[in-house]
Amino acid sequence: MNSRRLTATDAKAYRNLRLEGLQNNPEAFGSSFEEEKDFPMELIAGRLESQSSYTIGVFDQEELVGVATLVQESMLKLKHKAGIFAVYVSSGKRGLGIGKHLMVEVINKAKELNGVEQLNLTVVSTNASAKRLYSSLGFEVFGTEKKALKIGQQYFDEDYMVLFL
Numbered sequence: 063m064n065s066r067r068l069t070a071t072d073a074k075a076y077r078n079l080r081l082e083g084l085q086n087n088p089e090a091f092g093s094s095f096e097e098e099k100d101f102p103m104e105l106i107a108g109r110l111e112s113q114s115s116y117t118i119g120v121f122d123q124e125e126l127v128g129v130a131t132l133v134q135e136s137m138l139k140l141k142h143k144a145g146i147f148a149v150y151v152s153s154g155k156r157g158l159g160i161g162k163h164l165m166v167e168v169i170n171k172a173k174e175l176n177g178v179e180q181l182n183l184t185v186v187s188t189n190a191s192a193k194r195l196y197s198s199l200g201f202e203v204f205g206t207e208k209k210a211l212k213i214g215q216q217y218f219d220e221d222y223m224v225l226f227l
Contacts, residue, residue: 070107083150187219
């Protein structure tokens with residue numbers, strides 16, 4: 063298992079894994095499969111090359127099996143914070159420590175960024191395995207947003223978590 067920052071050359075693999083996540087776990091993302099399925103490859107490649115975000119990928123051999131995106135706030139009063147978004151491990155590769163490896167890499171990257179003191183993320187309140195992982199790495203819940211997501215007629219609450227570096 064190895065990990066690295068994704069680049070434009072990883073756009074197709076990233077898109078495939080992202081769409082898998084949006085289909086398999088729609089409650090885990092603010093975006094939907096319907097919104098992202100037709101995104102042009104150039105848009106995805108551009109996002110991976112952005113200077114304001116870092117998408118880390120974990121590979122099993124040459125296959126992309128896990129991703130997470132780190133975004134540092136840009137406004138002067140918020141630059142001490144960064145957010146973790148779009149965390150996903152392929153359903154066939156869960157339970158192998160990939161999620162932990164991925165999160166450790168993201169945390170380490172955040173520590174390299176100038177001025178970042180805290181990491182924030184949200185997680186669906188019912189996602190016990192993700193919450194366990196985040197808690198084991200030092201994240202703490204500091205609030206819950208009721209009905210944060212709505213899929214069809216079903217609502218999902220999200221827990222806000224923070225890690226002070």
